[in-house]
Amino acid sequence: MKLRYLYLLTGLLCAGTGFAQQKKAVTAKPTKMDIFINNLMSKMTIDEKIGQLNLLTGGEATTGSVVSTNVEDKIKKGQVGGMFSMTTPSKIRKAQEIAVNNTRLKIPIIFGQDVIHGYKTTFPIPLGLSCTWDMSLIERSARIAAAEATADGLNWTFSPMVDISRDPRWGRISEGSGEDTFLGSEIAKAMVKGYQGDDLSKYNTMMACVKHFALYGAAESGRDYNTTDMSLDRMYNDYLPPYKAAVDAGAGSVMVSFNDINGVPATANKWLMTDLLRKQWGFNGFVVTDYTGINELVEHGLGDLKQVSALSLNAGADMDMVGEGFLTTLKKSVQEGKVKQQQIDKACRLILEAKYKLGLFEDPYRYCNEERAKTEILKPEHLQAARAAAAESFVLLKNQGQVLPLKQSGTIALVGPLANTGANMPGTWSVNSDLANTISLLEGMQKNAGANVKILHSLGSNLVSDATYQEHATMFGREIPRDNRLEKEIIDDALSVAKKADVIVAALGESSEMSGEASSRTSLDIPDSQKRLLEALLKTGKPVVLVLFTGRPLTLTWENENVPAILNVWFGGTEAANAISDVLFGKVNPSGRLTTTFPQNVGQVPIYYSHKNTGRPLEEGKWFSKFRSNYLDVSNEPLYPFGYGLSYTTFGYSNLKLSKSNFKAGQQIQATVTVTNTGTVAGKEVVQLYIRDLVGSSTRPVKQLKGFQKISLNPGESKEVSFQITSEMLKFYNADLKFVAEPGDFKVFIGANSRDNMSGDFKLTL
Missing domain, CATH: 3.40.50.1700 (Glycoside hydrolase family 3 C-terminal domain)
Known part of the structure; x- marks a missing residue:
């Protein structure tokens, strides 16, 4: 099994790079939370600790074929750390009362749900919501979802889903924000901020769960749950950044994905959950599996339930969703020396810390207010916000x-x-x-x-x-x-x-x-x-x-x-x-x-705007040329490009200007363009900035989104739109996985979409 990690580990851990250097250990004075958790864990038996790692379904709705049984009895035995698919303050309070009143240590339960694009007030599907290109609107949609879900007893959402996908055959493309790394990262941050606010202990905020970690949107043949095989270049530059953005925004939890990654299933992938997520990125929340994800490692061919449960825990998974492999096998694995007690302690501590941050130890029933449920859900202003968001999408x-x-x-x-x-x-x-x-x-x-x-x-x-x-x-x-x-x-x-x-x-x-x-x-x-x-x-x-x-x-x-x-x-x-x-x-x-790019036919898939050139690119303006990279039966072009969309009015772009032709690291260039409403009605335009690195130590995409602004213009009105271009925007992960901006020539594009734009040139110097 260790050999399977070699490909991923080479150049990652040894290079000491990635998204961030491993954080140095810092001796710090224990916080109130540390003191509380230390005291609680000192009283816990191994069975009680393992119980905290068990996430069951309440049975109202499921996303798989397995339904949890004997839930009430398991709560009384201290065998349940969290529950999902149970709603309303009365039902959740009853379950919480069992945990608080009928267990030895009175540890409360965390209650989650798939609050994906709104709660009772439902917003557009995430792919549609991303088409608003409006971060404040997207953040507000998550804020309203959190307000309603917490009013109905919940405190944890399995969202945002930040998987980049460039294959529309995959059904779950609807749950994400499309094909672009930059836009997807901005939306990930907005969603986490909307759910969690600035204080998780507030009664109207809830813990976010970033999913599906990782690379789930690149499943082979667009078939759900399928394998993913990906180069480090594509992984680090295209697919990982939205997860990292959500982690940096403070997301409290991460859900590991179903797919395997270069031969190692994510649910048992130590490089993914420990080396990358925790050591390189510094994530300090807890990791939950997807629905029966540990049990499914058996079908992946990694062993029986006891073996795969130990594999998953040792790799970095902290909470087992529905499968109960942790609950039924971990104690035996400790006795056999296959799992260390410290690993169970670590996972238990992270889950207890989440409950502490949510304020559940202070008040286990803070999310069980019947009056809030009557007044906070489907409020007129929530419905109006959903109506406006839909129209914008x-x-x-x-x-x-x-x-x-x-x-x-x-x-x-x-x-x-x-x-x-x-x-x-x-x-x-x-x-x-x-x-x-x-x-x-x-x-x-x-x-x-x-x-x-x-x-x-x-x-x-x-x-x-x-x-x-x-x-x-x-x-x-x-x-x-x-x-x-x-x-x-x-x-x-x-x-x-x-x-x-x-x-x-x-x-x-x-x-x-x-x-x-x-x-x-x-x-x-x-x-x-x-x-x-x-x-x-x-x-x-x-x-x-x-x-x-x-x-x-x-x-x-x-x-x-x-x-x-x-x-x-x-x-x-x-x-x-x-x-x-x-x-x-x-x-x-x-x-x-x-x-997302719309293809002319399914044979063009995957098709996306930020592709790389070949050594034999098709000449501009041509459909077919022998011994060039093209098709016989259809052009290389999409039907509708990324960023495309019409209006009941028209917009004109003119006077693209760069404040200077070259700059050094630490400096910046201002790119400005004039946008005019050339039609007869007021409208909104999404002004998009793209950059191309013309010469790099690694091959670079033909174009990458690096900025956007959504503006409103009345008929005949013009507005000068400016973007600041910094050396930070030009960075990428090179062949050594160093995050660098290389000096050289660049091209900037500003326009209405990834295809129709004006261009200029600048140089980054040493």
Whole structure:
């Protein structure tokens, strides 16, 4: 087993580099927390310490096939350190009372939940939320989620999910912030700050849990839980920074991922959890496994439950989620010398420290206030914030002939399987949403269109042709009733409605459970039955607006060529229907910008803007050239590039200026550009700064995002937007894993997306 680590350890530990040097031991006066924990642990038996490492599910909702049993009895025996999937102050108080009143040392339980993109007030899925490019909005979404979740008894969230992903076949791309390292790191920091605030002991803050550590978004073939094999260059420069950003922001816990990493599963990977996370990064919180992650090491081929439990603890895992391998085997492993008592003590201490920081020893019931539950959840201001966030997340992909915004008069035909399903609006991983009371797009448009608009509705098609596939894609209460008539009859009904309308709105795409965990897809097309409906609607000659629901980039080449207007609405949360109506009718001007590249077809995957050049790059402006790096059947270009998005107005860029042409480390250059609203309505633009290192000791990406600003402009208004370029922004991990900025020539790009921009040149000197 030790040999498996050799590849990762070479050049990492010996070089003494990485993200940060190992922190030196410092002799410090014990804190109040240290004194309290020392005193408590001196009284604990080994069984009680192991009990603190056990995380069970309360059974209300699970993310796996295993459900915890005999939970109350285990709490009384001191065998439970934490619980999740249990909500409401009354239920949590009852469980906490058992721990506090019926155990020898009265140690309280920590209560967690998958609060991923909001609690009862659900915000857009994380991929959609990232498309706002608004850090204050994203932080506020986490702040509201924490306020509501803590009002319902919780104090720990399994979020943020910061996995970089460049493969849209992977269903969990919907849970992250896209493909970019810089943007993903900024969002990771904002989410941690939103959840934890500046004091974890406050009744309305909760502990964040950074996941999935690490490299989970790079699973082979886009298949969930699959293996990851990655070079150190890509790992350190592209995939690890968002986790590090969240750790540096003070995240209290980290969840280790399911995948193996270069041959060593993350849940048993000592280099990952101890050498990198703790020694190099200085993380001082606790590490929890994912759902039955330790048990799954058996299927990875690392031994039986006792062996893999010892492996995982020794590697650096502190808390075992649901599998109970720690609970049932660690004492025996200590007796056999396979696990040291000190390792159990370390893990137990970290978990007790988390409970101390949350204020649970001071008041075990501080999160069990029934009055807060009545007044803090689904507050009007929370719903308004969710509605605004959803509208900001939508990306206008096409608007030929200004079909949008819709007029608030005349007749609209609303067609498609996503038109009348409120349960699918919140999106995947919205386990706490009130699906029964979430309105559908049909209801939202009827509510917001105004008295002069008549809305006609027809299903138009089933979600997919295959009934079994549809069943798999509409789990967890997200059912969309099937129409069992012949497809032609269903489409004909839609056409009869469309003929009476002035404009057609086609609500198509994925159901919410077609993305998310265990929802990988080999095809990124709009489902077959919906595609045939869309073709029929276009043949009517009426203007068609495609309202696209999706949790991932889709292949929309045909749609882009044939449909006049495409509005990507992701899954917008509790207020999705109202927010979509706001944008469709022009109350809100769309300002979302893509955080993932949309391919022309699935054969281009993985495709991302910050790729590296080859020694035979395709000449600029060409589609194909023999003996160059290209395809025979399609160009290298994406359908929609990273950072792309349209508006109901237009923006012009001019007068790019650099304050000087060269600078040294410790100095900076100011890059300035003038942005003008050249259209007729007010709008928001995301001004994006990219940099290319033209010559490096290692190959460098053709372009990297290094800054952005979201600005608002009235018609005809201009604004000068400035960015400070520092040598720190130019650093990368070289072949020796040293974090350096190398002197040489650089190119700067500023524009509306990663493709369409102005450029200038500067030099970093010694």
